[in-house]
Amino acid sequence: MAQRRKQFPFDEFEPQWQKHWEDNKTFSVPNPGDEGFDPDKPKYYVLDMFPYPSGSGLHVGHPEGYTATDIITRYKRMKGFNVLHPMGWDAFGLPAEQHAIKTGEHPRINTQNNVDTFRGQLQRLGFAYDWNREVNTTAPDYVRWTQWIFLKLYNSYFNEDTQKAHPISELEEKGFSREDIDDRRLAFVAETPVNWSPDLGTVLANEEVEEWRSKGHTVERRPLRQWMLRITAYAQRLIDELDNLDWPEGIKLLQKNWIGRSDGAEVNFTIGDETVTVFTTRPDTLFGATYMVLAPEHPLVDKITTPSLKDQIEEYKSRCAAKSDLERTELAKEKTGIFTGAYAVNPVNEEKIPVYIADYVMMGYGTGAIMAVPAHDTRDNEFAENFAIEIIQVVEAPEGNEDKCFTGNGTAINSGFLSGLSTEEAKQKICDWLEERDLGKGTVNYKLRDWLFSRQRYWGEPFPVAWKDGNHYAISEDELPLLAPELEDYKPTGNPEPTLSKATDWVELEDGSLRETNTMPQWAGSCWYYLRYCDTGNTDRFISEEAEAYWMGKNGNPGGVDLYVGGTEHAVLHLLYARFWHKVLFDLGYLSTPEPFHKLVNQGLILGEDGQKMSKSRGNVVNPDDVVEQYGADSLRLYEMFMGPLEQVKPWSMKGVEGVFRFLARVWRLVMDNDQEGNWVISEKITEAEPDKKANKALHATIKKVGEDIEGMAFNTAISQMMVCTNELTKLEKVPVSSVITLLQLLNPFAPHLTEELNARLAKAFDSLSSNGLADREWPQFIEEYLHEDEIEIVVQVNGKVRDKINVPSEADKDEVEKLALESEKAQSFIEGSTVRKVIVVPGRLVNIVAN
RNA sequence: GCCGGUGUGGCGGAAUUGGUAGACGCGCGCGAUUCAAAAUCGCGUUUCUUCGGAAGUGCGGGUUCGAUUCCCGCCGCCGGUACCA
Numbered sequence: 001m002a003q004r005r006k007q008f009p010f011d012e013f014e015p016q017w018q019k020h021w022e023d024n025k026t027f028s029v030p031n032p033g034d035e036g037f038d039p040d041k042p043k044y045y046v047l048d049m050f051p052y053p054s055g056s057g058l059h060v061g062h063p064e065g066y067t068a069t070d071i072i073t074r075y076k077r078m079k080g081f082n083v084l085h086p087m088g089w090d091a092f093g094l095p096a097e098q099h100a101i102k103t104g105e106h107p108r109i110n111t112q113n114n115v116d117t118f119r120g121q122l123q124r125l126g127f128a129y130d131w132n133r134e135v136n137t138t139a140p141d142y143v144r145w146t147q148w149i150f151l152k153l154y155n156s157y158f159n160e161d162t163q164k165a166h167p168i169s170e171l172e173e174k175g176f177s178r179e180d181i182d183d184r185r186l187a188f189v190a191e192t193p194v195n196w197s198p199d200l201g202t203v204l205a206n207e208e209v210e211e212w213r214s215k216g217h218t219v220e221r222r223p224l225r226q227w228m229l230r231i232t233a234y235a236q237r238l239i240d241e242l243d244n245l246d247w248p249e250g251i252k253l254l255q256k257n258w259i260g261r262s263d264g265a266e267v268n269f270t271i272g273d274e275t276v277t278v279f280t281t282r283p284d285t286l287f288g289a290t291y292m293v294l295a296p297e298h299p300l301v302d303k304i305t306t307p308s309l310k311d312q313i314e315e316y317k318s319r320c321a322a323k324s325d326l327e328r329t330e331l332a333k334e335k336t337g338i339f340t341g342a343y344a345v346n347p348v349n350e351e352k353i354p355v356y357i358a359d360y361v362m363m364g365y366g367t368g369a370i371m372a373v374p375a376h377d378t379r380d381n382e383f384a385e386n387f388a389i390e391i392i393q394v395v396e397a398p399e400g401n402e403d404k405c406f407t408g409n410g411t412a413i414n415s416g417f418l419s420g421l422s423t424e425e426a427k428q429k430i431c432d433w434l435e436e437r438d439l440g441k442g443t444v445n446y447k448l449r450d451w452l453f454s455r456q457r458y459w460g461e462p463f464p465v466a467w468k469d470g471n472h473y474a475i476s477e478d479e480l481p482l483l484a485p486e487l488e489d490y491k492p493t494g495n496p497e498p499t500l501s502k503a504t505d506w507v508e509l510e511d512g513s514l515r516e517t518n519t520m521p522q523w524a525g526s527c528w529y530y531l532r533y534c535d536t537g538n539t540d541r542f543i544s545e546e547a548e549a550y551w552m553g554k555n556g557n558p559g560g561v562d563l564y565v566g567g568t569e570h571a572v573l574h575l576l577y578a579r580f581w582h583k584v585l586f587d588l589g590y591l592s593t594p595e596p597f598h599k600l601v602n603q604g605l606i607l608g609e610d611g612q613k614m615s616k617s618r619g620n621v622v623n624p625d626d627v628v629e630q631y632g633a634d635s636l637r638l639y640e641m642f643m644g645p646l647e648q649v650k651p652w653s654m655k656g657v658e659g660v661f662r663f664l665a666r667v668w669r670l671v672m673d674n675d676q677e678g679n680w681v682i683s684e685k686i687t688e689a690e691p692d693k694k695a696n697k698a699l700h701a702t703i704k705k706v707g708e709d710i711e712g713m714a715f716n717t718a719i720s721q722m723m724v725c726t727n728e729l730t731k732l733e734k735v736p737v738s739s740v741i742t743l744l745q746l747l748n749p750f751a752p753h754l755t756e757e758l759n760a761r762l763a764k765a766f767d768s769l770s771s772n773g774l775a776d777r778e779w780p781q782f783i784e785e786y787l788h789e790d791e792i793e794i795v796v797q798v799n800g801k802v803r804d805k806i807n808v809p810s811e812a813d814k815d816e817v818e819k820l821a822l823e824s825e826k827a828q829s830f831i832e833g834s835t836v837r838k839v840i841v842v843p844g845r846l847v848n849i850v851a852n
Numbered sequence: 853g854c855c856g857g858u859g860u861g862g863c864g865g866a867a868u869u870g871g872u873a874g875a876c877g878c879g880c881g882c883g884a885u886u887c888a889a890a891a892u893c894g895c896g897u898u899u900c901u902u903c904g905g906a907a908g909u910g911c912g913g914g915u916u917c918g919a920u921u922c923c924c925g926c927c928g929c930c931g932g933u934a935c936c937a
Binding site: 007257260279280281360364366373377445571572642645648649650656663716720793794795838 | 853855856857858863864865866868871872875876877878879891892917918930931932933935936937
């Protein structure tokens, strides 16, 4: 392309406009109380999911969502909103740490380099970010407040009565013991089995395990003392409060399923002197329970096992322990288990049923014990067939159902006092019956687990906590931020001791306390960054009350951020974690809304030209820098929006980039022409004349459609309408300059450099034009009258098939249109020989003549 | 298995939410310009066709004057999830 002559000098004017916006702080927005703040304007908060600044730089997936929000930002500004549109860096993370391990260089340096690369790349795309509000999760003044929020969690508990977080001091006042208080904190310490990776030197969240395993790292389960966050306390609210959010239904469902509420009952069985509680969602099938299964790790297993079977049980248990979760499911085609020799008594009928252990029952869910109803549960059914256990039918399926193992709702049979009741009634009755006798109760269970919040890495926020005499305590708020010390060597310790434990000077405090050496996971910083943007420089508070009230409230929605755009990969975890923190801070009175994000949009993945996921190994990665180099930032932006609907997965096409590039060149040539020396001058076709009817129609139809499409985030169709409009204007002998300016205004949010450049050039040539930049103008309004036509084309159908097209006066009423249609010769020829039964007239559209 | 999404020309995708299927762009073909090419401009481009038309939105049914759109039953692809009791 270097040798090919550029069709318009984007490489000259794009950097100039970027500099102009930066120098003039065009897109900086003041806070309430700041100079230049206009309190009469409504606010609009547009947020992108901030990136992890990886060493490989931006890829074309990033600018997809970023361009969409950028268009909205520029559009909303023109519509008179104060728009907050910030960008920042989710900069803690393992890659920087691994780089540090290899080179001995502090991860901060590598991180900073990557951030600089990313920022430069984004700026070269001309995004309207308020760079004064840049946030970096690793910056000391950010870490300070992340740790501060952690202390809020540490110093709060969940009050079941109010369903809210309350300060822990309430419990102190009530005289709770230290132990009881520690048991109720939202941030607490627990000994739990975790995924430990010896070669990474850290534990991994369950959802991270597969990723690292596939990279060749080993991961094993072992119990470790860990910090946990009590997100389970919020399970119900996290489900309920999704309702009023403007999120894709699929994402809401994903979150609901992840939280996984199930309604059922706990039932107490006895085994000798011991009581075992099982959880079931089908208490109505209690009469059909023919055996019981305990998870192999269940604490009662050793107690109840018959001595003669001890060896076999031990052998089975160790076999299960050796399996990873993955293997446990993969190898589970066949159900395995083993009889303990013990019998449990079914409380409902005093029947003795055998007790097994089997790895299809998990310790982590419910009570780790089930009553097995092989007639109505597929898993129990499979197991019972393998072990030749009795199967008793207790639910009669509705007529017509032939399932071998019926799991739906029906009518209770063979169930004593429940017989004859519907499943719903039976559930209710048995729950009442159990409760009256203290043998069980209705309960709700959630799949959601508490959040494993500690990592053994170096490059994360240290916990603002120290230990003395086996107890933890929070360090004082004015010691924040607590930063990790520099290390000579960032290698993991090789055992579950966190890397920070190597910094003994830092760990050991004068009074004999020891600092906590775990660090927080990467999620911590991303849980609240959207709040910090509102008030980045604040040294007294994580966000001022005024800034919070303005940017995060004020519009009657449950969520503070008006629009949040990012990938589906964060549909569950990030969004759930952020909602959780937000709710805690809301409960404690720091925030005005119960939810962080009101409207959520997920952009679709961009695939390589081959239709495959972009990856280095496939060699199909498109580098945005190359695209900018060849076609300019405006072309990249426009192409990303023109590819198709934002939410959809779609393949990249360089030919497509060329297509929008050609469109931009057409817009350029609509205004500019080459003189004899080959310099760009304003085209002679541009005039100050008033646009004619046809030009006005094309233009105003475009104003209407582009406005509507931006609101609906249908950017691809907005662009195609602007293409149509450009083609119309290009056809004119004389092009009215006012029409061109309006078109440039509409195109400005999409292609800001080109449009500002042309606008500036036109302003110099025509005195009548404003010299203001397009970014600071009002969005054009369309005039309905211009859209109106005297005559419209109507389709004439006979029996649903198009036979003719006729022009009718646009104000013609139904009868007239019907008459004109029936007069159509072509239609006549198809009606000939048959009788007209019915005529349907759709005003402005068509006439359908039904004849036979 | 379950949950969600999706299926329209050679390709990316449009279609006022029941009313002309294929807007816009890519690609391709023809023409203009050019010594020639690139770039640019114009015209054409769903398929078949006896040039009258006929068929056509994954497949099979249905509702309707009329279905890409609504209903029932299948199939393919993509994503998530996995013994959750």
